[in-house]
Every structure is written in structure tokens, then in C-alpha cells.
Amino acid sequence: MAIVASVTLLVxxxxxxxxxxLRATLSFFIDPLKYLVDLPSVLIEQATDAVSSYxxxxxxxxxxxxxxxxxxxxxxxxxxxxxxxxRLRALLENSFKLGEQVLVAELLAVNTVPYxxxxxxxxxxxxGVHQQQPVLDANGVVGQVYRTLPLTSEIMLITDPNHAIPVxxxxxxxxxxxxxxxxxNRLILPYLPSNADIHPGDLLITSGLGGTFPQxxxxxxxxxxSSQPEKPFASITATPTAKLDRNRELMIVWSNxxxxxLISNPISRTKVPVSHE
Numbered sequence: 267m268a269i270v271a272s273v274t275l276l277v278x279x280x281x282x283x284x285x286x287x288l289r290a291t292l293s294f295f296i297d298p299l300k301y302l303v304d305l306p307s308v309l310i311e312q313a314t315d316a317v318s319s320y321x322x323x324x325x326x327x328x329x330x331x332x333x334x335x336x337x338x339x340x341x342x343x344x345x346x347x348x349x350x351x352x353r354l355r356a357l358l359e360n361s362f363k364l365g366e367q368v369l370v371a372e373l374l375a376v377n378t379v380p381y382x383x384x385x386x387x388x389x390x391x392x393x394g395v396h397q398q399q400p401v402l403d404a405n406g407v408v409g410q411v412y413r414t415l416p417l418t419s420e421i422m423l424i425t426d427p428n429h430a431i432p433v434x435x436x437x438x439x440x441x442x443x444x445x446x447x448x449x450x451n452r453l454i455l456p457y458l459p460s461n462a463d464i465h466p467g468d469l470l471i472t473s474g475l476g477g478t479f480p481q482x483x484x485x486x487x488x489x490x491x492s493s494q495p496e497k498p499f500a501s502i503t504a505t506p507t508a509k510l511d512r513n514r515e516l517m518i519v520w521s522n523x524x525x526x527x528l529i530s531n532p533i534s535r536t537k538v539p540v541s542h543e
Contacts (some may be wrong), residue, residue: 367520368402369393373513374418381448383409383423387516390415395518398478402517406484406507407431407472411518419518423510424485425450432475433485435468444470444485447503450510453486455502460493462500470504480519 371387389395391414399411401421409429412422422429425446433444433455440463444453458464468488474481486504493500 369395369518369520371395371419371516371518373516377420381427383426383429383446383448383450383510384412385421385423387419387421387518388417389518390417390419392416394520395419400479400483400519402483402519403508403513403515405509406486407479408508408510408513408516410478421516423450424506424508425453425510431479431485432473433470434473435464435488436471437468438463440464441473441475444504451505453504453506455488455504456499458500458502459498460495460500462502464488464491464502466491469507 369389371389373385374388375386377384377386395411395414397411397414401408401410407424409421409423409426411419413420423446424431424444425448427446427448429446431444432441434441440458442455442458442462444455447454455464455470466488470485470488472479472481472483472485484507486506488502488504490503491500492502
């Protein structure tokens with residue numbers, strides 16, 4: 267019966283268009299069935315694509331995160347190199363301004379003993395470094411060479427309690443001595459009377475007395491002046507101009523001038539004829 271019905275329908279469709287309406291009507295019921303039959307395979311395919319896309323995006327995201335971390339690390343290194351380049355250029359420019367022979371040394375270690383401010387640099391007697399040489403940075407006096415070894419040297423900072431440096435007020439030439447306080451941001455001027463002509467904001471420079479530090483290097487800026495009527499001296503503190511807690515490179519200076527002896531040799535005296543004209 268099915269075969270006879272099929273053959274009859276095929277012959278009727280071939281000879282006339284009477285079955286077109288029936289085909290269009292039946293399509294409303296048959297097409298949804300086609301979509302329902304294809305729906306599981308379509309859903310499975312879409313789910314597979316979604317999972318594959320998610321896995322790919324996750325891997326790409328992890329790869330991009332790794333690249334970003336690497337780039338950030340490289341940028342940090344470049345930033346550090348840039349700052350180091352700026353510091354070295356500042357040291358180089360100041361070495362030309364000094365007009366004296368200098369040697370740039372790199373910081374190796376810091377002595378952490380309380381109230382003892384000593385740092386170690388990577389230059390020693392092999393490079394001609396000797397004791398009592400002045401040490402500077404791009405901003406001012408750092409200290410002086412305390413002990414030398416063939417490959418390293420110890421630098422005593424100006425804030426060490428055992429260190430004292432002759433200074434003068436740049437504004438009026440007043441001479442005094444700045445002593446280390448044991449704090450990296452403070453010097454003490456213990457030998458000025460209460461009526462001394464010194465004010466907060468005055469720049470202290472090396473006076474050149476003593477022969478260790480050449481004259482004219484910045485040392486500190488006065489930040490506090492307190493008179494003490496019951497004591498012979500005023501309480502005066504100053505802040506070093508050098509960046510004592512931030513330096514990575516220091517300048518060891520060779521002075522071109524030699525200190526004049528305080529006592530002349532009487533044997534070497536010569537008589538100079540005096541004209542009576």
C-alpha cells in the first residue's frame with residue numbers, strides 16, 4: 267500500500283501541480299521536525315566551539331599576562347638604568363666643575379652598627395686611594411676615606427659621631443666646625459655662641475682649614491638655631507646637602523692644593539735684601 271501510494275503521488279505530481287498546495291501545507295509541520303532532529307548536533311557543535319574558544323582565550327590570556335609581567339620587569343630595569351645614568355651624568359658634570367681629579371666608586375656595603383656611619387666602596391689602594399681623601403656626591407660632601415685596602419675602602423660619613431669638618435657660613439664667612447650627630451640627616455654646630463651671625467637656611471661650605479677638604483664644597487644647610495642663655499654656646503643643627511642614604515656612586519677627590527705647614531723650618535729661611543730707597 268505504501269508503494270502504491272508513493273507511485274500514485276509521483277505520477278500525479280509529474281502530470282499536474284495539484285499537490286503543490288498539499289506540499290506547502292505539510293512543510294509547516296515537517297520543517298520544525300527537521301530542526302528538532304538537527305538540534306542536538308547543532309548544540310553539540312556550538313558547545314564544542316565554545317569550549318575550544320574558551321580554552322584558546324584562556325591560554326592566550328595567560329600568555330599575555332606572562333608577556334606583560336616580563337615587559338614590566340624590563341621596564342623596571344630600564345627605569346633603574348635610567349636613574350643610574352642620571353646619577354652618573356650628575357657626578358660627571360660635577361667632576362668637571364670641581365676642576366680636580368676624581369674617581370667614581372660604587373657602594374658595596376653599609377656598616378649597620380648604631381652610631382657608626384661607615385660605608386664600603388669598590389676602590390682601594392690599587393687605584394691610588396689613600397686615607398683622609400674627601401668623598402663627595404653630586405650634592406655635597408659625603409665624608410672622607412677612613413681605611414684603605416687593595417680593592418676596597420671604608421668611608422666615614424660626615425654624620426658619624428667621630429667625624430668633624432671645618433666649615434664656614436657662605437653668607438658671611440663665619441668659621442666653625444660641624445660634628446656628626448649619629449643621625450644621617452643631622453649635623454651639630456656645637457661651638458658657636460648665642461649671638462653668632464647664623465640663621466636657618468644658611469649654606470655651610472668647607473672652609474679649607476685642616477688640609478683635608480678643599481675650600482668651597484657644600485656641606486649642609488642650617489635648619490635650627492636655639493640660643494641657650496644658661497650655656498656659653500647655642501644649639502645649632504644642620505641638614506647635610508649630600509644624599510647620604512641614597513647614594514650608589516661616590517666621588518673620591520684628589521686635591522691639587524697642598525696644605526701649608528703651620529711651622530716653617532728655620533734652617534730653610536733665607537735672608538732677603540731690603541732696599542732703603
